[in-house]
Amino acid sequence: VTRSVTGHGARTQRRSSGGSTGIESGTARIAVDLLGGDDAPAVVVDGALHACGVDPDLHLLLVGPESVAHEVITMLAAGDRARVRVRAVGHRVTMSEPPVRARHPDATVHAAVAALVEGQADAVVSAGASGATVTAAVLGLGRIPGVRRPALAATLPGASGPVVLLDVGATIDSKAVELAHNAVLGAAYAQVRHGVGAPRVGLLSIGAESGKGDRVRRAADIAIAAQRLPEGARYIGLVEGHDVSLGSRVDVVVTDGFTGNVLLKGVEGAYVRAGTQISASLAPRGAVLLGVPGTVVVCHGAATGADLASGIALAASLHRTATVARLSALATHLAEVMPT
Amino acid sequence: VTRSVTGHGARTQRRSSGGSTGIESGTARIAVDLLGGDDAPAVVVDGALHACGVDPDLHLLLVGPESVAHEVITMLAAGDRARVRVRAVGHRVTMSEPPVRARHPDATVHAAVAALVEGQADAVVSAGASGATVTAAVLGLGRIPGVRRPALAATLPGASGPVVLLDVGATIDSKAVELAHNAVLGAAYAQVRHGVGAPRVGLLSIGAESGKGDRVRRAADIAIAAQRLPEGARYIGLVEGHDVSLGSRVDVVVTDGFTGNVLLKGVEGAYVRAGTQISASLAPRGAVLLGVPGTVVVCHGAATGADLASGIALAASLHRTATVARLSALATHLAEVMPT
Numbered sequence: 001v002t003r004s005v006t007g008h009g010a011r012t013q014r015r016s017s018g019g020s021t022g023i024e025s026g027t028a029r030i031a032v033d034l035l036g037g038d039d040a041p042a043v044v045v046d047g048a049l050h051a052c053g054v055d056p057d058l059h060l061l062l063v064g065p066e067s068v069a070h071e072v073i074t075m076l077a078a079g080d081r082a083r084v085r086v087r088a089v090g091h092r093v094t095m096s097e098p099p100v101r102a103r104h105p106d107a108t109v110h111a112a113v114a115a116l117v118e119g120q121a122d123a124v125v126s127a128g129a130s131g132a133t134v135t136a137a138v139l140g141l142g143r144i145p146g147v148r149r150p151a152l153a154a155t156l157p158g159a160s161g162p163v164v165l166l167d168v169g170a171t172i173d174s175k176a177v178e179l180a181h182n183a184v185l186g187a188a189y190a191q192v193r194h195g196v197g198a199p200r201v202g203l204l205s206i207g208a209e210s211g212k213g214d215r216v217r218r219a220a221d222i223a224i225a226a227q228r229l230p231e232g233a234r235y236i237g238l239v240e241g242h243d244v245s246l247g248s249r250v251d252v253v254v255t256d257g258f259t260g261n262v263l264l265k266g267v268e269g270a271y272v273r274a275g276t277q278i279s280a281s282l283a284p285r286g287a288v289l290l291g292v293p294g295t296v297v298v299c300h301g302a303a304t305g306a307d308l309a310s311g312i313a314l315a316a317s318l319h320r321t322a323t324v325a326r327l328s329a330l331a332t333h334l335a336e337v338m339p340t
Numbered sequence: 341v342t343r344s345v346t347g348h349g350a351r352t353q354r355r356s357s358g359g360s361t362g363i364e365s366g367t368a369r370i371a372v373d374l375l376g377g378d379d380a381p382a383v384v385v386d387g388a389l390h391a392c393g394v395d396p397d398l399h400l401l402l403v404g405p406e407s408v409a410h411e412v413i414t415m416l417a418a419g420d421r422a423r424v425r426v427r428a429v430g431h432r433v434t435m436s437e438p439p440v441r442a443r444h445p446d447a448t449v450h451a452a453v454a455a456l457v458e459g460q461a462d463a464v465v466s467a468g469a470s471g472a473t474v475t476a477a478v479l480g481l482g483r484i485p486g487v488r489r490p491a492l493a494a495t496l497p498g499a500s501g502p503v504v505l506l507d508v509g510a511t512i513d514s515k516a517v518e519l520a521h522n523a524v525l526g527a528a529y530a531q532v533r534h535g536v537g538a539p540r541v542g543l544l545s546i547g548a549e550s551g552k553g554d555r556v557r558r559a560a561d562i563a564i565a566a567q568r569l570p571e572g573a574r575y576i577g578l579v580e581g582h583d584v585s586l587g588s589r590v591d592v593v594v595t596d597g598f599t600g601n602v603l604l605k606g607v608e609g610a611y612v613r614a615g616t617q618i619s620a621s622l623a624p625r626g627a628v629l630l631g632v633p634g635t636v637v638v639c640h641g642a643a644t645g646a647d648l649a650s651g652i653a654l655a656a657s658l659h660r661t662a663t664v665a666r667l668s669a670l671a672t673h674l675a676e677v678m679p680t
Contacts, residue, residue, distance in 0.1 A: 129547075159613060169546055172554045206509055206601040207469075207641075214512045214598045241602040242609025258554045259602055261546040262581040262595075266603045269582025270610035273499060273622065278614045301547075 027057050028316035031087070031112040031121035034064025036128025037308070038301045041068040044127065047308025048072050051316075052080055054309075058316055061121045063087045063112040087111055087120075109133050113140035116294050123295035123315035125286070127303040133296065134170045134289060141294040146334030149174070150291035151182045152257070152298055153189050154264055154284040158247015162194045165244050167257040168264045168287050169298075174256035176219035179203065180227040181334060185290040186252035187233035188330035192323050193288075196251050198232040202239030204255035204263070212238055216256065224254065230330040245270075285310035288318060295324050367397050368656035371427070371452040371461035374404025376468025377648070378641045381408045384467065387648020388412050391656075392420055394649075398656055401461045403427045403452040427451055427460075449473050453480035456634050463635035463655035465626070467643040473636065474510045474629060481634040486674030489514070490631035491522045492597070492638055493529055494604055494624040498587015502534045505584050507597040508604045508627050509638075514596035516559035519543065520567040521674060525630040526592035527573035528670035532663050533628075536591050538572040542579030544595035544603070552578055556596065564594065570670040585610075625650035628658060635664050 032048055034041045041064060048060055049072060062069040062084060069086040076084065089111040109128050113136045115121040126133045134150060143150060151167035166186045171178060183201050190199040203220055205213035210221060217238075224235050239250045245267050255263070264284070271279040285307045289296040295318045299311040318324065372388055374381045381404060388400055389412060402409040402424060409426040416424065429451040449468050453476045455461040466473045474490060483490060491507035506526045511518060523541050530539040543560055545553035550561060557578070564575050579590045585607050595603070604624070611619040625647045629636040635658045639651040658664065 172546070204602060206512070206598055206605075217598075241605030241607075242612065244606050245609030245613045255602075258546055258557075259599055262544060262599055262603055263606045265546075265581030266584050266607050267581075267610045269585030270607045270622075271614060272582070273585045274611060274614035274618045282610075282613065 023055050023313070024317060024320040025057060026320045027059060028055075028319045029059040029061060029120070029122045030312050030315050031061040031063055031115045031124045032312065033108045033112050033124070033126035033128055034062055034068050035108045036126035036133070037299065037303050039304075040127065041065075043303060043305045044308055045072050045075075046305025047303075047312060049075055050305060050309035051312040052076060052083060055313065055316060058312070059083045059085070060312075061085050061087055061112075061115055063089060063115065064108045065090055087115055107132070107136065110136045110140070113137055113294075113296070116296075117141060122319040123297065125297045125299065125308070125311045125315045127299035127301060127308060127311070129301065130169045130287075130298045133298050137289055137292050137294065137296045141292045141296075143291055144293050144328045144331060144334075146331070146336070147181055147185070147291040149178045149181070150289050151185055152287040153186060153290050154287040155194065156244060156247070156267065156284055157282055158245070160248050161196065161251065162190070163244055163247035163250065164190045164194070164252045165255070165260055165264060166253075166290065167255065167260050169257045169261040170289060171257045173258070174216065176216060176223040179216070179220040179254055179256065180223040181291070182254045183224045183227055183235065183252070184229055184331050184334055185327070186254055188230045188327045189288070189290055189323075190252050191230060191232065191330065192326045193318070193321070198234065199251040200236045200249070201229060201233055201252040201254060202236050202243060202250040204241070204244070204253050204259060205238040206240065208238050208240060210237060220254075228333050286314045288314070290327065293324065293328060295319050363395050363397075363653070364657060364660040365397060366660045367399060368395075368659045369399040369401060369460070369462045370652050370655050371401040371403055371455045371464045372652065373448045373452050373464070373466035373468055374402055374408050375448045376466035376473070377639065377643050379644075380467065381405075383643060383645045384648055385412050386645025387643075387652060389415055390645060390649035391652040392416060392423060395653065395656060398652070399423045399425070400652075401425050401427055401452075401455055403429060403455065404448045405430055427455055447472070447476065450476045450480070453477055453634075453636070456636075457481060462659040463637065465637045465639065465648070465651045465655045467639035467641060467648060467651070469641065470509045470627075470638045473638050477629055477632050477634065477636045481632045483631055484633050484668045484671060484674075486671070486676070487521055487525070487631040489518045489521070490629050491525055492627040493526060493630050494627040495534065496584060496587070496607065496624055497622055498585070500588050501536065501591065502530070503584055503587035503590065504530045504534070504592045505595070505600055505604060506592075506630065507595065507600050509597045509601040510629060511597045513598070514556065516556060516563040519556070519560040519594055519596065520563040521631070522594045523564045523567055523575065523592070524569055524671050524674055525667070526594055528570045528667045529628070529630055529663075530591050531570060531572065531670065532666045533658070533661070538574065539591040540576045540589070541569060541573055541592040541594060542576050542583060542590040544581070544584070544593050544599060545578040546580065548578050548580060550577060560594075568673050626654045628654070630667065633664065633668060635659050
């Protein structure tokens with residue numbers, strides 16, 4: 001694999017601009033959904049405080065009940081309080097509500113996306129129901145031209161470099177054409193975010209030989225092979241579950257949101273089972289919504305305060321490296337193809 | 341969870357009859373597919389030799405080229421050679437051939453199943469293409485009454501007991517009714533094989549709340565809830581990927597063969613990524629074909645000699661504990677339902 005050394009990769013940028021903290025410079029204003037997550041608001045409060053503490057250029061827009069937001073503010077040093085603002089809303093989208101419930105104007109995740117649309121924030125972070133966050137993001141931001149359905153991308157640290165897995169839960173019952181779009185989005189993300197110059201893109205299936213898999217996979221194998229990928233990226237065909245955790249064969253693994261979500265959670269569970277330290281070093285903390293013209297990070301419903309802080313840091317980094325704009329530029333050809 | 345202490349569990353039987361070797365007593369005649377597996381026949385030869393060495397009551401029927409079989413026999417001590425017989429056949433089903441190719445009378449996996457049908461062997465072990473093995477098994481053995489499609493079950497060592505995951509690759513594009521059958525087969529297997537008295541059965545999805553998942557899952561949730569399970573077993577609803585690796589919530593995880601295969605390989609890859617020792621202790625070595633009236637064990641295509649030896653030991657143990665007959669007895673009610 002050729003990896004970019006021209007400074008386009010986030011890893012390179014972190015090295016050159018972030019010094020020992022690993023944080024890029026520049027103001028980043030992150031809208032945080034105070035009510036998203038199984039253990040919200042406590043874990044979100046913890047995460048917000050931690051994130052503020054390690055990143056002096058981070059500004060937070062706390063979206064949720066005013067009382068919770070003030071809890072965060074009172075726990076900050078007086079000099080840091082100016083970096084935190086509040087957007088007071090009360091309603092929370094619970095895991096058992098249909099995603100469309102996020103359209104309710106009081107829903108915190110809807111209000112967080114609205115802040116992004118209005119230019120009050122640079123990115124959104126939520127550990128709420130991912131379906132609700134995806135719905136709110138698409139309704140508020142739209143999609144980048146040519147993309148039918150957005151995809152959540154998670155990066156796993158493979159043995160020989162990062163592995164981008166998408167979709168991990170945005171789009172269920174995906175069609176072949178949507179998987180082909182995921183191949184473009186994932187390849188662009190690997191290039192822009194991880195500096196992988198010539199990403200190898202694989203389609204997740206149950207064997208490496210062509211023809212293995214269910215109906216959707218057989219159609220997607222053809223659709224991805226016919227899909228124009230960002231320059232340098234290439235489709236290597238079918239890959240398997242272990243390729244996601246090992247990463248020696250592939251840089252971008254394309255799948256539907258159902259399979260990807262099951263696999264990601266299974267791998268994360270395996271790392272927890274293998275030991276806490278392994279889990280902390282190998283399990284991804286947040287997933288990025290690709291295909292919308294804005295920076296949206298989704299954390300696990302079961303996220304801890306540390307996970308939320310990582311998700312906020314990821315959102316800040318994505319904003320500072322202009323990931324979404326650069327990724328969209330690599331995917332413009334999606335808008336040129338025949339509408340399907 | 342209540343676990344049986346009446347001696348019905350294989351674990352209990354191993355303890356009481358196997359002594360320090362962990363092997364049940366009694367002759368077990370295992371038909372081994374010499375040409376199954378990416379690294380066959382070398383790994384199969386290794387596995388067969390190792391299995392013979394540790395289990396004095398094990399008899400092997402080596403199915404494949406005579407020259408390979410004789411390689412195994414010449415490496416055995418003179419006193420052990422009487423335990424090994426040969427069924428000479430030449431054809432191998434490769435990973436890229438369609439499963440139906442296994443019908444060819446020369447296919448080693450077909451000949452191994454034929455030996456089982458003819459009473460020359462008590463069980464079959466193959467690391468060849470699992471689709472070919474499943475096809476050969478169904479054609480040769482038929483199915484247990486009421487079962488539409490067989491399922492491959494793998495047992496993962498969860499933090500609080502074994503977790504049975506099925507299907508891990510026998511049936512792709514499963515329908516809801518087939519997933520409901522998997523619930524019965526998996527619950528019966530947990531009871532018979534692992535001595536779990538009241539197995540908790542879950543349907544693998546992308547959230548624990550009812551309604552989460554794709555179309556098949558929404559239909560299967562209803563079908564499993566309406567399905568009569570073996571006495572003592574109960575359906576707990578939707579579970580997630582991490583429940584398979586952790587096992588604190590559930591004993592039997594039901595899914596389709598595509599998702600289960602991807603998840604199992606992903607979890608196995610994660611254990612490899614986490615370290616060799618973890619992988620050796622936590623990754624399952626073989627999967628059992630449930631729903632056919634015979635003992636068939638499928639090992640990974642990438643199986644090592646040690647994996648093959650474990651698969652042979654698993655097959656011997658399943659035979660000695662009459663697992664398939666006892667499991668079938670717990671699933672007789674499947675034949676009573678309206679044909680679908």
